[in-house]
Amino acid sequence: MLAHTTVNGKRVRCYGRTEVVLSFSRYLRNGRTCLRLMAVEDGRETEPVAVCTVNLPAVPMAENEVAIKTWYENVGMLGWLMDEGVVSEPQHYAFFAGVFIPVCCLLIRDDFVF
DSSP, X not given: OGGGOEETTEEXXXXXXXXXXXXXXXXXXXXXXXXXXXXXXXXXXXXXXXXXXXXXXXXXOOTXXXXXXXXXXXXXXXXXXXXXTSEEEEEEEEEETTEEEEEEEEOOSOOBOO
């Protein structure tokens, strides 16, 4: 039932026990894709639940690639994004600040339902 629910034209998904929608924007520094999960309450987007990506300006990446934040509150994020069909399996890893960061292909341009 939840897969058919939309908010602002975006598909509502469950992240843990929270209903969320994907929010796409661009990092100001270099224009790369920033992906966030926004909570949904009473049929509207309310507040950020998680920032799914991390900006790595010094790391070469293709236009359709995103670096997924997988530490602290984002443990499990990569698997969830893959299960939801948002990103591919990691294409390579970037090493930054002592962490290997998975770099994946973004499989959808935005989350609008047609």
